[in-house]
Amino acid sequence: MTTAENEVARGAVRHIAVLTSGGDAPGMNAAIRAVVRKSVYHGLKVSGIRHGYAGLIAGEIEELDVGSVADIIQRGGTKLYTARCPEFQTSEGQEKAVEMLRQHHIDGLVVIGGDGSFRGARALSHRGVRTIGVPGTIDNDLPCTDYTIGFDTAINTAIDAIDKIRDTATSHERTFVIEVMGRNAGDIAMIAGLAGGAESILIPEAPFNMEQVLEKLERGMERGKRHSIILVAEGVGKGMKIGEQIAQRTGWEVRVIVLGHLQRGGSPTAFDRALASRMGAMAVDLLIRGETSKMVGIRGTKLIATDIDEALDTAHEIDLSIYELAGVLSI
Structure with missing residues (x-):
C-alpha cells in the first residue's frame, strides 16, 4: 500500500468536502476538479458545498464523483458558486456550520479562496474541523506563496x-x-x-x-x-x-x-490550470495525512504547506525591484 492508502486505512479522513468563497478567480474549477478526483482516486467520499460558507450553513451540500467535474478545467468562475456570508462571521453561524458538517459526516474540508475565506477556515479548525486552504484570488495578495490561483x-x-x-x-x-x-x-x-x-x-x-x-x-x-x-x-x-x-x-x-x-x-491560463490542479491535489494529501489549519502555497516550482495562522499574521510583500525595473524601462 502507498503512504496515502495507509493513512486512509487508518481512518485519518473518510469524507472530504470542498467550497469556494469570496471573489471568484479563474482556475477555481480546476482546483475543485483536482480535489474531487484525487479524493475519488484514494477511495474517499467527496462532496461539494454550494455558495461558500452561506451554503454550508444552509446545508447546500451534494455528493460529487468523477463525472461531476468533467469539462470544467477550462472554465472560469466556480462550479460551486460563491457568496458573502455575514452570519458565518458570528460564533452562532460558525457553530451551525460545524453542526452541518457533522450531520453529513464530513471530516475534512478544503476551502478555496482568499484571506477572508482562510479566516473562516481557521475558525472551523479551532472548532475541531480539519481544514486546508487553497489560495484562490486574482489579487495575489496572500503571503507564504509566490502565486495565487487566478x-x-x-x-x-x-x-x-x-x-x-x-x-x-x-x-x-x-x-x-x-x-x-x-x-x-x-x-x-x-x-x-x-x-x-x-x-x-x-x-x-x-x-x-x-x-x-x-x-x-x-x-x-x-x-x-x-x-x-x-x-x-x-x-x-x-x-x-x-x-x-x-x-x-x-x-x-x-x-x-x-x-x-x-x-x-475568462478561461484560466495553462499556468493557472496546472497550479490549481497541483494545489487541489496537495490539499487532499494533507487531509489524508491528518493535517489541519494549513494553507497550500508555491515557492519557486515546489508546493509548500504553511500554518494558516502564519499566513494570516504575515504581511504580504511585493517585489519592488520589479516596480523599479518598470520605471527604468519606461523612461
Whole structure:
C-alpha cells in the first residue's frame, strides 16, 4: 500500500468536502476538479458545498464523483458558486456550520479562496474541523506563496486590454489612465504594467508623487511622444480622480478605463490550470495525512504547506525591484 492508502486505512479522513468563497478567480474549477478526483482516486467520499460558507450553513451540500467535474478545467468562475456570508462571521453561524458538517459526516474540508475565506477556515479548525486552504484570488495578495490561483489569468487579461487601449491611444494621441483590481495590493498593476509597457504605474506599496508622473508625461511629449498609458492599482485610489488631476494640470485630453470585474472572468491560463490542479491535489494529501489549519502555497516550482495562522499574521510583500525595473524601462 502507498503512504496515502495507509493513512486512509487508518481512518485519518473518510469524507472530504470542498467550497469556494469570496471573489471568484479563474482556475477555481480546476482546483475543485483536482480535489474531487484525487479524493475519488484514494477511495474517499467527496462532496461539494454550494455558495461558500452561506451554503454550508444552509446545508447546500451534494455528493460529487468523477463525472461531476468533467469539462470544467477550462472554465472560469466556480462550479460551486460563491457568496458573502455575514452570519458565518458570528460564533452562532460558525457553530451551525460545524453542526452541518457533522450531520453529513464530513471530516475534512478544503476551502478555496482568499484571506477572508482562510479566516473562516481557521475558525472551523479551532472548532475541531480539519481544514486546508487553497489560495484562490486574482489579487495575489496572500503571503507564504509566490502565486495565487487566478493571478496569472488576471494579468494576461489586463495586458490584453492594455494592448488594445494603446492602439486607440496612439491613433488619437491621447493619455489613458487604466485602473486595475488588486484590492490593497499592487501585484496586478505592477506585472501588467511592466509587461504592457506602461509609462507610469501607481501602486499602494510605493507612494507616488503626481509631480513626477506629470514630469515623465511632459518629457515624453517633448521628445515627440503623443500617447501614454498610466496604470493605477485600485488600492491607490480611483482612476477617474487621477485622470481628472492630469487633465486639469496639463490641459490634455485624458481617457479613463476601469477594467473592473473583466479581470475575474475568462478561461484560466495553462499556468493557472496546472497550479490549481497541483494545489487541489496537495490539499487532499494533507487531509489524508491528518493535517489541519494549513494553507497550500508555491515557492519557486515546489508546493509548500504553511500554518494558516502564519499566513494570516504575515504581511504580504511585493517585489519592488520589479516596480523599479518598470520605471527604468519606461523612461
